[in-house]
Every structure is written in structure tokens, then in C-alpha cells.
Amino acid sequence: MKLSSFLKYSLRFLILQFTLTYTSIYYFNNFLIPTKYCELCVGNSFRLQINNNLWEDRNRFFPFIAERYSEIEYFIGFFIFLFLIILYSTKFYTYVNELSFSLDRSYFDEYISIYLLWTSTFFIFLTIFRISSLISRANLILFTLIVPIILLLFRNSEYISSVLGRSVTNENYITFNLEKDSIFSNLRIMTFRKKIEDFTNVSFSNYTDIINKIDTVNKEHNLNLVVLNFNDEKTINKNLEKYLINLNKKILIISKNEIRFNNYFLNRTEEVSGYLLTYFNNDIQYGSKYILKRVLDISLSIVGIILFSPIFILIYVYIYSLDGSNVIIKQDRVGLHGKHFKMYKFRTMKKGSHDMREELEELNKNDKAIFKIENDPRIIKGTEFLRNYSLDELPQFFNVIKGNMSIVGPRPLFDEDTKLFNEVYMRRLNVIPGITGLLQINERNASEFETWYKYDIEYIENWTLFLDMKIILKTPLSLIRGKTKGL
Numbered sequence: 001m002k003l004s005s006f007l008k009y010s011l012r013f014l015i016l017q018f019t020l021t022y023t024s025i026y027y028f029n030n031f032l033i034p035t036k037y038c039e040l041c042v043g044n045s046f047r048l049q050i051n052n053n054l055w056e057d058r059n060r061f062f063p064f065i066a067e068r069y070s071e072i073e074y075f076i077g078f079f080i081f082l083f084l085i086i087l088y089s090t091k092f093y094t095y096v097n098e099l100s101f102s103l104d105r106s107y108f109d110e111y112i113s114i115y116l117l118w119t120s121t122f123f124i125f126l127t128i129f130r131i132s133s134l135i136s137r138a139n140l141i142l143f144t145l146i147v148p149i150i151l152l153l154f155r156n157s158e159y160i161s162s163v164l165g166r167s168v169t170n171e172n173y174i175t176f177n178l179e180k181d182s183i184f185s186n187l188r189i190m191t192f193r194k195k196i197e198d199f200t201n202v203s204f205s206n207y208t209d210i211i212n213k214i215d216t217v218n219k220e221h222n223l224n225l226v227v228l229n230f231n232d233e234k235t236i237n238k239n240l241e242k243y244l245i246n247l248n249k250k251i252l253i254i255s256k257n258e259i260r261f262n263n264y265f266l267n268r269t270e271e272v273s274g275y276l277l278t279y280f281n282n283d284i285q286y287g288s289k290y291i292l293k294r295v296l297d298i299s300l301s302i303v304g305i306i307l308f309s310p311i312f313i314l315i316y317v318y319i320y321s322l323d324g325s326n327v328i329i330k331q332d333r334v335g336l337h338g339k340h341f342k343m344y345k346f347r348t349m350k351k352g353s354h355d356m357r358e359e360l361e362e363l364n365k366n367d368k369a370i371f372k373i374e375n376d377p378r379i380i381k382g383t384e385f386l387r388n389y390s391l392d393e394l395p396q397f398f399n400v401i402k403g404n405m406s407i408v409g410p411r412p413l414f415d416e417d418t419k420l421f422n423e424v425y426m427r428r429l430n431v432i433p434g435i436t437g438l439l440q441i442n443e444r445n446a447s448e449f450e451t452w453y454k455y456d457i458e459y460i461e462n463w464t465l466f467l468d469m470k471i472i473l474k475t476p477l478s479l480i481r482g483k484t485k486g487l
């Protein structure tokens with residue numbers, strides 16, 4: 001096992017150990033042990049009886065253990081440790097193969113498997129240590145249902161990602177030359193996602209046609225996976241290969257023969273039903289990386305909302321006094337992998353200003369993909385300072401909590417702007433759009449498309465959580481040094 005995989009599994013093991021131990025002890029002390037009166041004593045009589053049984057077992061079978069550890073909390077912690085060791089020794093729990101067959105989109109079967117394993121092991125533990133007859137049966141049944149939910153969430157990063165705003169069932173895919181009745185349509189990687197386009201009779205030698213088809217769908221839909229059935233093909237055009245690698249999405253190639261690639265890149269190949277399945281995932285913010293980024297985003301957004309709440313109120317009252325309602329507006333923007341969402345802003349422009357873009361196009365001195373006007377006549381008089389210091393962007397903390405945006409990332413643009421992008425710049429949609437970014441801390445006044453392009457691609461190709469933290473720390477200084485005209 002690679003060091004990175006070992007560290008990932010170890011971290012997940014430790015988090016599970018802590019979560020399950022804390023949950024079990026809390027539930028045990030508050031729900032499983034009855035606190036009603038008994039004939040001889042009150043309160044903790046059942047708990048004392050359980051601990052007496054454990055002390056007896058300790059004296060008979062393992063006297064080498066210190067007496068202070070012969071209490072139910074320590075036994076629960078040790079039991080969960082052994083259970084997780086058993087669980088992690090099985091491929092069933094530690095390895096979710098997306099290239100295996102799945103007949104439905106339900107997680108119910110996986111939950112039942114974990115439930116049966118947990119319940120049987122837990123009841124053995126209760127029986128061996130003479131605990132089962134002393135606890136509340138109704139709460140015990142409920143407890144056996146709760147733990148498998150926690151285990152299911154931690155089994156695959158996709159489950160936690162779903163909770164944090166990125167559900168695999170909301171992802172889409174397209175196929176090339178894959179028959180409608182193909183058995184590969186039942187692969188897990190496709191079963192849990194929605195097919196939005198099926199291109200047939202496509203020649204892979206005409207790579208420009210394939211690239212154009214993918215690019216067109218990418219501009220219209222939330223695209224996450226591309227499946228290509230090469231059949232008898234043995235080679236792939238080097239331009240198509242480069243495009244698929246740089247597409248920053250999940251790619252699945254189905255072929256009867258081994259494909260000879262032109263570049264070295266991370267991928268895995270499995271043989272299924274006489275075919276070779278080659279899969280690579282160059283999604284930048286996916287799995288554990290996405291989870292860590294979302295945890296950071298949510299934490300900082302909550303802190304930001306609390307700290308800036310007085311400013312929120314003052315700005316709201318100020319804008320309302322200048323131009324009435326609606327003070328906070330919702331704009332249609334394009335987010336991660338082309339997903340559309342409503343972005344929140346304090347309204348600093350007159351009502352219906354976005355509809356005036358066409359008639360003001362001649363005043364736009366910038367690139368077509370960036371619409372900015374010097375001394376924009378649509379701006380409400382007296383709100384310029386809100387835009388200069390990006391105070392109108394504060395409501396986007398709520399977009400971050402919802403999962404539409406991140407604290408750091410390329411600025412989300414309008415759909416009509418996105419349609420002007422070429423297939424290379426479409427890569428900017430493969431990371432979560434942000435409130436601030438490399439552009440904002442380097443050249444806040446930049447209005448040239450090439451400058452935006454440079455910083456967005458630099459961020460995409462070098463993204464790490466450490467880079468996000470550096471940008472966050474530098475943003476306040478950039479606000480003081482320069483002005484921004486907003487979007």
C-alpha cells in the first residue's frame with residue numbers, strides 16, 4: 001500500500017474510532033442504562049452491576065489489566081477498536097470499486113450488510129460480558145441502527161461529500177459508442193449518475209468532433225464523467241488523449257484491446273466480461289480533498305457571518321435607504337462542473353441592470369467574456385465604496401455554506417460569459433468558484449481576459465489547501481491596497 005493510501009486509511013480509522021467510541025459511551029450512559037428505581041438502590045445501580053461483572057471477569061481472565069480500566073467505557077473503546085480492525089481487514093468496507101456492477105441506485109444493500117456485521121458483533125460483546133440483560137431493549141434496537149449509518153458515511157468519501165453538498169447522484173455523464181443495452185451501463189460508476197447524452201457511430205480518428213461534442217455538453221450541463229467505448233481500437237489520438245487528461249473529469253475507456261497511450265499518467269485497468277476498462281479521475285477537488293476544503297469553507301464562513309453580522313445590518317439599512325428593496329439579490333452564475341446556482345450579493349446597481357448589458361455593450365472596453373464599464377451608469381450613487389472594498393460580496397458566505405461556492409476559487413461568471421470560453425478555459429469550472437482568489441490578491445483591477453485566464457489556470461494547476469490559506473491571509477491586505485470594480 002502506498003504511503004498516501006496508508007495515511008488516508010489511518011486517518012479515517014482514527015476518526016471512526018473517536019466518533020464511534022464517543023457516540024457509544026454517550027448513548028450507553030444516557031439511554032441504554034435505565035436510571036429508574038430498583039428494589040435495593042437507585043440511580044446507577046445497573047451501571048454498578050455491569051462494572052461488578054467486568055471486575056469479576058478481569059480477576060478471572062485478565063488480572064494483568066489495571067483495576068481502574070475495568071469499567072464499561074474502556075471495554076466499549078477496546079471493543080470498537082477490535083471491531084474496526086475486523087472491518088478494515090475486509091475489502092467489502094475498505095474498497096469501493098466503481099468499476100463493479102450495481103443493479104440499483106440505492107445504498108440500502110450496503111447499509112444492511114454493515115448493519116448485520118455490526119449488530120452480530122455488538123450482541124456477542126454484550127453477551128460475553130453479561131451486559132445484555134441490564135440495558136433498555138428499545139434503545140438498544142435504536143442504537144444498532146445508528147452506528148451503521150456512521151460507518152456507511154465513512155465507508156466512501158462520496159457519502160460525506162453528499163452531506164457536504166456534492167452528491168454523486170446529482171452528477172451527470174455522457175457516452176460515446178456505448179450501446180443502450182450494454183452490460184457496462186450497470187457499472188457502479190454509471191448507475192449512480194445520470195446519463196444526459198449518448199453519442200453513437202462516432203469515429204475516434206476524428207478527434208476534433210469528439211472534443212467539440214464534449215465541450216458543447218460541458219457548456220450546457222453539469223458534466224462529471226465521460227465514457228468512451230473504443231471497441232477494437234488499440235490507439236488513441238494524442239490530441240484527444242491530452243484533452244481528456246486536461247479535462248479534469250472522470251474518464252472511463254472501454255476497449256477489447258489494451259490502449260497504447262502517448263503519455264504517462266495515473267490510471268487503472270480492470271478486465272470485465274472480456275473487455276478492458278481503463279479509468280482515471282483527474283477531478284481536482286474530489287473525495288477527501290473536497291471534504292477538507294468544504295470543512296475549512298464552512299468553518300470560516302460561520303466565523304465570517306458572526307464577525308460581520310453588524311456590518312451586514314448596516315449595509316442592508318444603508319442600501320434600503322438609497323434605493324429601497326430588494327437589498328440582497330440573487331444572480332444566476334455557473335459553478336463547479338457547470339452547475340448553475342443563485343449567487344447572493346448586496347445590490348449596488350439599479351434594478352434591472354443586468355438586462356441592460358446588451359444596450360451598454362459598446363461602453364464595455366474589456367474582452368467579451370468580461371463585462372465591465374468604467375464609471376458604470378447602472379451603479380447606485382453612494383454604493384461605490386461597497387464595491388471598491390468588496391463589501392457587496394459578503395452575502396456569499398451563505399453560498400459557501402450551501403456548497404455553491406468556496407472562500408477561495410475563480411470568480412463565478414454568468415452563463416452567457418461561460419459560453420464564450422474555449423475548451424481550454426472551460427477548466428476553470430472544474431474547481432469550486434470562490435469569493436476571493438489569485439486574481440484578487442494580485443491584480444484586482446485587471447479587466448483583460450488574458451489576466452483572468454492566467455491566474456485561474458495557475459490556481460487550477462497548483463491548487464492545495466495551503467494555497468487557499470495563503471490567499472485568505474493575503475486578501476485583507478489586497479482590499480486595503482487596491483480597488484475592485486466588482487462583477
